[in-house]
Amino acid sequence: MKIERTVALVAAMALLVPALSFAGGRSESGGPTQYTIEVTGSTSVSPLMESFAETYSAAHPHVSINVSGTGSGDGITGANTGVAELGMSSRSLRPTELGFGLDVLTVAIDAIAVIVHPDNPVSGLSRDQVRQIYTGEITNWNQVGGPDRPIAVVSREPGSGTRGAFEEVVDFVDRLVSGAIEFDGTGGVRASVAGNLNAIGYISLGSITHEVKALDIEGVAATGANVTSGAYTIARPFLVLYRQEKTASETDRFLEWMVSPEAQAIVERNYVRIN
Amino acid sequence: MNHGDSKLCAPTDARATLDDRDRLPCEFPGQAARPEYAMSSSTRIIVDRSLRHIFRIVSFFSVIALAAMVIFVFAQGLGPFFFPTAPSIAVVLENIPSARINGSLYENHRRAIPLDPEASYLTIEFPLSGTPTRISLPLYRNVEDPGRSIEFPPELQDYLSSPEHLSYTLSFPGSLPGLEPRIHINIPEPPYSFRSFITGREWRPVYRKMYGIFPMIIATLLSALGAVLVGAPVALLSCVLIAEFLPPRLSAAVTGAIELLAGIPSVVYGFFGLMIVVPGIQRLFGSASGSSIAAAIAILSLMILPTIVTIGVTALRSVPATLREASLALGATKMQTAWCVVCTSAKSGLVTGVVLGTARALGETMAVILVAGNSPQIPVSLVSSVRTLTATIALEMGYSAGRHNEMLFSIGIILFLLIFLLNGVIMRLRGKMHTEVSS
Numbered sequence: 001m002k003i004e005r006t007v008a009l010v011a012a013m014a015l016l017v018p019a020l021s022f023a024g025g026r027s028e029s030g031g032p033t034q035y036t037i038e039v040t041g042s043t044s045v046s047p048l049m050e051s052f053a054e055t056y057s058a059a060h061p062h063v064s065i066n067v068s069g070t071g072s073g074d075g076i077t078g079a080n081t082g083v084a085e086l087g088m089s090s091r092s093l094r095p096t097e098l099g100f101g102l103d104v105l106t107v108a109i110d111a112i113a114v115i116v117h118p119d120n121p122v123s124g125l126s127r128d129q130v131r132q133i134y135t136g137e138i139t140n141w142n143q144v145g146g147p148d149r150p151i152a153v154v155s156r157e158p159g160s161g162t163r164g165a166f167e168e169v170v171d172f173v174d175r176l177v178s179g180a181i182e183f184d185g186t187g188g189v190r191a192s193v194a195g196n197l198n199a200i201g202y203i204s205l206g207s208i209t210h211e212v213k214a215l216d217i218e219g220v221a222a223t224g225a226n227v228t229s230g231a232y233t234i235a236r237p238f239l240v241l242y243r244q245e246k247t248a249s250e251t252d253r254f255l256e257w258m259v260s261p262e263a264q265a266i267v268e269r270n271y272v273r274i275n
Numbered sequence: 276m277n278h279g280d281s282k283l284c285a286p287t288d289a290r291a292t293l294d295d296r297d298r299l300p301c302e303f304p305g306q307a308a309r310p311e312y313a314m315s316s317s318t319r320i321i322v323d324r325s326l327r328h329i330f331r332i333v334s335f336f337s338v339i340a341l342a343a344m345v346i347f348v349f350a351q352g353l354g355p356f357f358f359p360t361a362p363s364i365a366v367v368l369e370n371i372p373s374a375r376i377n378g379s380l381y382e383n384h385r386r387a388i389p390l391d392p393e394a395s396y397l398t399i400e401f402p403l404s405g406t407p408t409r410i411s412l413p414l415y416r417n418v419e420d421p422g423r424s425i426e427f428p429p430e431l432q433d434y435l436s437s438p439e440h441l442s443y444t445l446s447f448p449g450s451l452p453g454l455e456p457r458i459h460i461n462i463p464e465p466p467y468s469f470r471s472f473i474t475g476r477e478w479r480p481v482y483r484k485m486y487g488i489f490p491m492i493i494a495t496l497l498s499a500l501g502a503v504l505v506g507a508p509v510a511l512l513s514c515v516l517i518a519e520f521l522p523p524r525l526s527a528a529v530t531g532a533i534e535l536l537a538g539i540p541s542v543v544y545g546f547f548g549l550m551i552v553v554p555g556i557q558r559l560f561g562s563a564s565g566s567s568i569a570a571a572i573a574i575l576s577l578m579i580l581p582t583i584v585t586i587g588v589t590a591l592r593s594v595p596a597t598l599r600e601a602s603l604a605l606g607a608t609k610m611q612t613a614w615c616v617v618c619t620s621a622k623s624g625l626v627t628g629v630v631l632g633t634a635r636a637l638g639e640t641m642a643v644i645l646v647a648g649n650s651p652q653i654p655v656s657l658v659s660s661v662r663t664l665t666a667t668i669a670l671e672m673g674y675s676a677g678r679h680n681e682m683l684f685s686i687g688i689i690l691f692l693l694i695f696l697l698n699g700v701i702m703r704l705r706g707k708m709h710t711e712v713s714s
Contacts, residue, residue, distance in 0.1 A: 070673040071672075071673030071674035072674060073673065073674040073675050073676045073679075073680075074673045074674065076676060077676050077680075094438070094439065094442075094676075095367065095438055095439065095442040095444060095459040095461050096387075096442070096461050096676075096677060097676065098367045098369060098385075098387075098459055099365055099367040099386060099387025099459070099461065100386065100387075101384075101385035101386035101387075102385075149563075150562065150563035151563060152563035152564035152566075154564075157649070157670040157671055157674060158478070158479070158480050158481050158671060158674070158675075158679075159480070159481055159671050159674030159675045159676075159679060160674050161674075164481065173439075173482050174479045174481065174482040174483045178650055178651070178652040179648075179650050179652055179659060179660050180650050180660065181564055181566045181648040181649065181650060181660050182648070182649040182650055182660075182662070182670070183644075183649065184644070184669075184670045184671075184673075184674075191549075192564075192566070195549070195550075195553075195554065196554075196557070196564055196565075198557075198563045198564060199563075199564065
């Protein structure tokens with residue numbers, strides 16, 4: 001019996017050990033100073049962070065930056081627990097999250113554009129009208145000068161940074177009309193609006209494509225210039241969260257670089273630079 | 276080692292167990308007549324027993340994995356119903372470099388400062404634009420309404436705001452814009468009642484901290500039920516056609532196609548639904564949007580087809596040919612034989628197929644997220660936007676924190692219970708049918 005047990009145990013180990021060691025395995029190629037910065041969080045900040053990562057890694061080949069867009073909540077929790085060195089958030093921290101004592105760096109300002117199908121004749125709304133549409137007081141496009149069609153309200157899911165910021169700025173916190181369509185991620189909202197003539201949605205200004213049309217709010221177009229001048233008010237900061245005492249020197253340098261003129265020039269392509 | 280050969284001397288008696296085979300390795304005729312069988316009987320016993328231990332160890336690990344998962348989900352998901360989110364009220368200072376809270380000095384403290392749970396007052400002393408300021412707030416032990424466990428005097432009302440339920444913020448004018456001194460007071464959420472979780476109609480987890488999942492339970496059950504009502508009859512009829520009426524070659528082709536359907540990733544079904552079914556429903560009903568329970572039912576009924584058909588066809592094919600022959604010999608038509616003899620004998624397998632199809636419909640996530648609209652409301656019509664339990668977990672896991680996150684695990688528990696229930700049903704039905712057949 002003893003021999004069999006030993007044989008079996010060894011065989012089982014031989015099967016399991018390589019499988020388990022995959023989890024901890026990390027290749028150490030490319031020189032001794034190779035460093036990987038893990039960045040996780042908001043799906044709205046991710047595109048900007050990816051352009052940052054691309055430019056920064058090109059100039060600093062020994063630093064690789066892994067960006068994963070999972071959500072603002074995840075970014076804040078990740079930075080708090082140390083799962084990721086840097087967290088991204090597209091909304092200000094909530095009262096309980098402020099208690100984590102994280103360091104916060106604002107890397108850009110982003111406008112939230114209210115979008116409709118390109119064939120929708122409505123080109124602008126007042127902020128009150130937007131609120132009434134999202135709380136269900138306005139249900140037909142003809143109430144805001146459009147054709148006689150029902151309005152399909154498209155929103156982000158609860159907890160989304162974009163949704164939190166939008167509800168706060170437009171002032172209908174947690175009063176979204178029931179029956180609204182909810183999607184996770186900027187892409188989902190954009191695709192849903194692009195495919196439905198009745199739909200209204202909201203996404204980051206930097207993620208607008210020709211598939212959708214951004215509405216003027218109070219007669220002001222959603223553009224970077226109008227956000228800078230303060231005329232377009234539906235805007236929120238893009239935050240990077242970290243713990244000063246725990247970040248590596250490579251990460252500190254990357255953080256410094258993000259507010260440098262070179263990085264802010266990248267910001268300016270789609271978002272609003274910080275001053 | 277030549278494992279392939281060991282089965283050659285397996286006993287023909289099906290009742291013999293693996294142990295019998297170990298003990299009686301060479302008592303079968305033909306063994307001696309095989310010179311290519313090189314392994315000695317003692318080596319083979321060792322190999323066989325070792326293999327048996329390997330099987331045991333490997334299955335032990337899968338049991339451990341399952342147990343770990345159940346324990347993890349339950350440990351995370353039960354917390355909100357038994358514990359408050361924090362043991363006591365906590366204070367967070369923002370842009371206040373130095374403050375004295377209930378007598379203790381905090382310098383450059385940014386983390387939450389928990390108060391003594393027994394404290395009956397909250398006193399904060401800090402310099403406000405140069406002048407020392409003292410705020411004293413009485414605390415009450417209010418279990419019924421924790422929002423009232425702190426009282427703000429009228430002179431503070433101008434500075435007070437409540438960004439979310441059970442959180443209060445005092446913002447004072449500061450010298451620099453964006454650097455206003457702020458004091459955040461976070462009252463812990465009390466344990467959430469399980470009843471309000473199950474029967475609550477409002478899912479407003481972020482600001483209002485309401486975690487009612489009743490609309491999602493209804494949506495999950497209705498969409499699964501709808502999918503079974505639409506999909507199961509189609510699937511069962513296809514089973515009968517494939518197993519009983521199609522010529523063998525065509526039947527094999529159709530079975531292959533349906534098995535291919537089972538292998539398509541669910542997100543592809545969802546994409547098809549989003550591009551074809553959703554606009555179709557919008558046009559058909561003239562509703563604001565086609566993302567609705569009707570779209571979910573349409574896609575789910577398509578998705579459960581392969582599950583039911585595969586299991587059903589296997590069940591029908593395993594009905595002994597002698598039964599069919601007897602029925603035909605007695606003068607029954609092929610149709611009568613298929614319905615009255617084959618389907619009746621394979622009832623247990625067909626029901627298993629339908630129940631597993633239901634389980635698939637209950638658990639499907641990705642495709643449903645894309646087509647159902649995801650609004651946590653009780654559906655009032657076929658074009659209502661609805662959200663299922665699994666969709667809620669998938670949509671919000673990355674965005675949630677604290678109790679909101681734990682509540683998603685609680686939803687996981689509800690899903691576990693639903694599946695347990697369904698498995699219970701399947702076992703009872705099977706038991707019942709077996710007794711019917713044997714009696």
